[in-house]
Amino acid sequence: xxxxxxxxxxxxxxxxxxxxxxxxxxxxxxxxxxxxxxxxxxxxxxxxxxxxxxxxxxxxxxxxxxxxxxxxxxxxxxxxxxxxxxxxxxxxxxxxxxxxxxxxxxxxxxxxxxxxxxxxxxxxxxxxxxxxxxxxxxxxxxxxxxxxxxxxxxxxxxxxxxxxxxxxxxxxxxxxxxxxxxxxxxxxxxxxxxxxxxxxxxxxxxxxxxxxxxxxxxxxxxxxxxxxxxxxxxxxxxxxxxxxxxxxxxxxxxxxxxxxxxxxxxxxxxxxxxxxxxxxxxxxxxxxxxxxxxxxxxxxxxxxxxxxxxxxxxxxxxxxxxxxxxxxxxxxxxxxxxxxxxxxxxxxxxxxxxxxxxxxxxxxxxxxxxxxxxxxxxxxxxxxxxxxxxxxxxxxxxxxxxxxxxxxxxxxxxxxxxxxxxxxxxxxxxxxxxxxxxxxxxxxxxxxxxxxxxxxxxxxxxxxxxxxxxxxxxxxxxxxxxxxxxxxxxxxxxxxxxx
Amino acid sequence: xxxxxxxxxxxxxxxxxxxxxxxxxxxxxxxxxxxxxxxxxxxxxxxxxxxxxxxx
Numbered sequence: 001x002x003x004x005x006x007x008x009x010x011x012x013x014x015x016x017x018x019x020x021x022x023x024x025x026x027x028x029x030x031x032x033x034x035x036x037x038x039x040x041x042x043x044x045x046x047x048x049x050x051x052x053x054x055x056x057x058x059x060x061x062x063x064x065x066x067x068x069x070x071x072x073x074x075x076x077x078x079x080x081x082x083x084x085x086x087x088x089x090x091x092x093x094x095x096x097x098x099x100x101x102x103x104x105x106x107x108x109x110x111x112x113x114x115x116x117x118x119x120x121x122x123x124x125x126x127x128x129x130x131x132x133x134x135x136x137x138x139x140x141x142x143x144x145x146x147x148x149x150x151x152x153x154x155x156x157x158x159x160x161x162x163x164x165x166x167x168x169x170x171x172x173x174x175x176x177x178x179x180x181x182x183x184x185x186x187x188x189x190x191x192x193x194x195x196x197x198x199x200x201x202x203x204x205x206x207x208x209x210x211x212x213x214x215x216x217x218x219x220x221x222x223x224x225x226x227x228x229x230x231x232x233x234x235x236x237x238x239x240x241x242x243x244x245x246x247x248x249x250x251x252x253x254x255x256x257x258x259x260x261x262x263x264x265x266x267x268x269x270x271x272x273x274x275x276x277x278x279x280x281x282x283x284x285x286x287x288x289x290x291x292x293x294x295x296x297x298x299x300x301x302x303x304x305x306x307x308x309x310x311x312x313x314x315x316x317x318x319x320x321x322x323x324x325x326x327x328x329x330x331x332x333x334x335x336x337x338x339x340x341x342x343x344x345x346x347x348x349x350x351x352x353x354x355x356x357x358x359x360x361x362x363x364x365x366x367x368x369x370x371x372x373x374x375x376x377x378x379x380x381x382x383x384x385x386x387x388x389x390x391x392x393x394x395x396x397x398x399x400x401x402x403x404x405x406x407x408x409x410x411x412x413x414x415x416x417x418x419x420x421x422x423x424x425x426x427x428x429x430x431x432x433x434x435x436x437x438x439x440x441x442x443x444x445x446x447x448x449x450x451x452x453x454x455x456x457x458x459x460x461x462x463x464x465x466x467x468x469x470x471x472x473x474x475x476x477x478x479x480x481x482x483x484x485x486x487x488x489x490x491x492x493x494x495x496x497x498x499x
Numbered sequence: 500x501x502x503x504x505x506x507x508x509x510x511x512x513x514x515x516x517x518x519x520x521x522x523x524x525x526x527x528x529x530x531x532x533x534x535x536x537x538x539x540x541x542x543x544x545x546x547x548x549x550x551x552x553x554x555x
Contacts, residue, residue, distance in 0.1 A: 097526070100535055101538065110533050117513055117517075119518040124540075128516055128537075237503065238503070240503075241504050422520070
């Protein structure tokens, strides 16, 4: 039976509530459970899982509700007690700090605020951002679901005022050494990054750290910046700032391939800037960058290696090898190929990072591998309706992993594990649990995106995954190269049916 | 010097509006940050919010 508890005019942030919903689902006797604000989206979700009632339908976005399908009243009471407990714990965590209710209140408390980190719901985000920009506060907007018209208008306003407007949908940035939203703890150095691809930027900056180099600034722009509708406004603004920045000696540009005219404009700006610049337009044509004297990268890892070399005054040599050495990789690949079942024909890529998924699929295509392979980004909008991003709550990806590992057609599974601030506090541990639970001999190849400085620790994360039986590769690109090696030595697998 | 390069020379002072864990991450690193207990203007009532905007 569906039970409903309502609190009018009580607001909580959505990520916290989504995590509470997940927790309630574990209580014995509870079927579906949903905790949230009475937004249209949540009402629709409630309807989809059979929890809608006329009272719930009548709620507004400012009303809090708990809805659950419980076997009896005692279970419902347990649900309500648990919600109270989790909300109280959340309140207590921030109890020692005074948190003003408005931006104006925050400015009174800290008059020289210079950066706003926005993750309010998309429909309100543009107004809040405009308010910040009007106060000369730079903006990083994590919020998505902002129209491209609003994005352009905000960026035009920011450019006019000489400010950063990173986003919407900007997942990562490191400004003055401070990681914002999903970002790794990267040592400081002389490499400046402009990135329109969240996890792509994390992968490059994390590998730069692993190579002993460091970053001056990491500026995110949001994935649409280099599209015609926005025109590269923030990419150009960020690039200009890095060219002018004395602490930045090498520049890295990261994006999916931009629209042609915008690409030419950005690359020309970079070339005129006169600083060594590595261009990683994932899956794009390197010719244009090379024609202008810039360094084109073939993968995110290659971009990091080239930037690190340039930052130390060395030659930017291409990197497409294995950190463990070719011979060791071959031995490991033979062992993995021996574990592929008789019907194992397909690669299954299950990702939490959109750029990492995109890069893997493009590298696969570049290697000439065809077949019924699949690459899924569980951070894509269709998988995140009403639930947190899989880098925060990996449940959905882990379920898919267990299913794929037990599918006889699966030859090999590829996974990413993104650590750092913003990500799950034990991302590798959660993934390791799912790998163990899958109880499958199918080779599982994981690359961890992160640094030793991250709260979860790079080595600790890799060790946890290796202990669970995964083959751990140092980068997304090496994971793909390893997968290709396994399929090559495995033989027969390449005869997979065409899509 | 534009304001972006001016920012690079300053200590970052952050206001966080929205997901509280981003604020908690910054606090844990002893960074300068204020969290705003943000709520939609006029309780999410768009008509009322538009009227308030006109008044401003």
